[in-house]
Amino acid sequence: xxxxxxxxxxxxxxxxxxxxxxxxxxxSALAGRLRAYFARRLGSATADAExxxxxxxxxxxxxxxxYDTRQPFTPWAxxxxxxKLLDHFRRLGVRYTVPIExxxxxxxxxxxxxxxxxxxxxxxxxxxxxxxxxxxxxxKLTGHSxxxxxxxxxxxxxxxxxxIHRSLQKLAQKVRL
Amino acid sequence: MRxxxxxxxxxxxxxxxPRRAIAPRLIGVALLGxxxxxxxxxxxxGLRPMRPAMHSPAFWMKAAYTLLIxxxxxxSTARLARPGGxxxxxxxxxxxxxxxxxxxxxxxxxxxxxxxxxxxxxxxSWYVCPFRILALAAPVxxxxxxxxxxxxxxxxxxxxxxxxxxxxxxxxxxxxxxxEETAAAFVVVWYSIGMAACAALGAAIGARLLRW
Numbered sequence: 001x002x003x004x005x006x007x008x009x010x011x012x013x014x015x016x017x018x019x020x021x022x023x024x025x026x027x028s029a030l031a032g033r034l035r036a037y038f039a040r041r042l043g044s045a046t047a048d049a050e051x052x053x054x055x056x057x058x059x060x061x062x063x064x065x066x067y068d069t070r071q072p073f074t075p076w077a078x079x080x081x082x083x084k085l086l087d088h089f090r091r092l093g094v095r096y097t098v099p100i101e102x103x104x105x106x107x108x109x110x111x112x113x114x115x116x117x118x119x120x121x122x123x124x125x126x127x128x129x130x131x132x133x134x135x136x137x138x139x140k141l142t143g144h145s146x147x148x149x150x151x152x153x154x155x156x157x158x159x160x161x162x163x164i165h166r167s168l169q170k171l172a173q174k175v176r177l
Numbered sequence: 178m179r180x181x182x183x184x185x186x187x188x189x190x191x192x193x194x195p196r197r198a199i200a201p202r203l204i205g206v207a208l209l210g211x212x213x214x215x216x217x218x219x220x221x222x223g224l225r226p227m228r229p230a231m232h233s234p235a236f237w238m239k240a241a242y243t244l245l246i247x248x249x250x251x252x253s254t255a256r257l258a259r260p261g262g263x264x265x266x267x268x269x270x271x272x273x274x275x276x277x278x279x280x281x282x283x284x285x286x287x288x289x290x291x292x293x294x295x296x297x298x299x300x301x302s303w304y305v306c307p308f309r310i311l312a313l314a315a316p317v318x319x320x321x322x323x324x325x326x327x328x329x330x331x332x333x334x335x336x337x338x339x340x341x342x343x344x345x346x347x348x349x350x351x352x353x354x355x356x357e358e359t360a361a362a363f364v365v366v367w368y369s370i371g372m373a374a375c376a377a378l379g380a381a382i383g384a385r386l387l388r389w
Contacts, residue, residue: 018193027184063329079261083331121178
């Protein structure tokens with residue numbers, strides 16, 4: 001577990017420094033662990049697990065500036081995951097307590113087998129304003145770099161980066177409705 | 178959308194994140210709110226005569242108490258703003274400040290003859306004091322809550338209460354620039370009720386508005 005913490009924290013720090021490859025590796029490593037964690041906590045309602053994985057990854061990404069780099073990383077990620085699980089129950093109207101465990105529970109097991117999603121993020125993306133949606137589609141589907149995609153959609157590269165960030169924020173809100 | 182696609186999309190948004198200390202930003206936001214509530218005080222109630230206030234121990238006693246409560250609220254808010262944040266001992270400061278004032282109030286009570294007792298505890302303004310503190314705390318509370326929404330608290334009611342206590346402490350400090358009550362007995366009851374009401378309201382509002 002200590003090794004996992006060291007590894008994840010190193011990736012997180014590089015991601016915070018702007019290293020996109022490290023950030024992607026961090027999110028992938030977290031995805032497997034979040035999947036196992038949510039499946040264990042949700043029991044039979046596992047169809048929601050992949051949705052929660054995606055929602056939590058979005059939250060971890062958008063809130064990464066609230067991570068205090070002097071602290072260990074795993075407890076921070078675990079707190080986000082636990083909050084998203086509680087928020088999920090709250091939205092369902094279920095009274096449910098999630099025990100506060102050692103953050104080690106999050107990194108204990110991993111499941112790389114992706115589950116089915118109930119809520120399709122692509123459909124939610126479709127609800128964004130047309131130019132933002134087109135920009136995201138370009139970056140995501142066609143694998144264009146932001147610079148290329150920005151040019152195609154008539155954004156300056158700086159404006160495109162801001163637009164992508166805003167779109168992800170809107171997506172994170174829609175995910176919770 | 179599949180999860181790996183989402184991850185690829187998120188990775189496109191990997192801008193460098195500046196390291197930032199949260200307390201200075203929070204204080205900046207709160208000062209902005211305090212400025213607005215100062216203007217509100219000037220427009221609404223005005224200032225007490227300030228020259229005698231500078232030489233009045235009662236004025237400084239009140240200011241010290243409300244600023245200590247504000248500090249406890251500030252520390253609690255900063256701690257609870259991050260995922261997994263715990264209250265820790267931040268509220269101990271508030272308890273200590275209240276205990277200090279309770280001791281002063283007890284000494285006053287022992288010194289005061291019976292006919293003066295009601296005035297000692299009720300002053301001239303007990304029935305408006307908590308409401309005015311609540312009103313003057315409102316701009317600060319709005320500012321702090323707005324800041325908190327950009328953070329990621331995971332204990333929402335508690336974080337809202339901490340924000341309310343912080344705003345209440347600032348609001349009460351601003352109110353002290355008008356209020357001429359001098360008794361520690363008055364302050365420990367009515368100021369505390371005002372600030373506690375801010376915290377309670379903050380808890381109720383926070384549980385709803387701080388979700389993310």
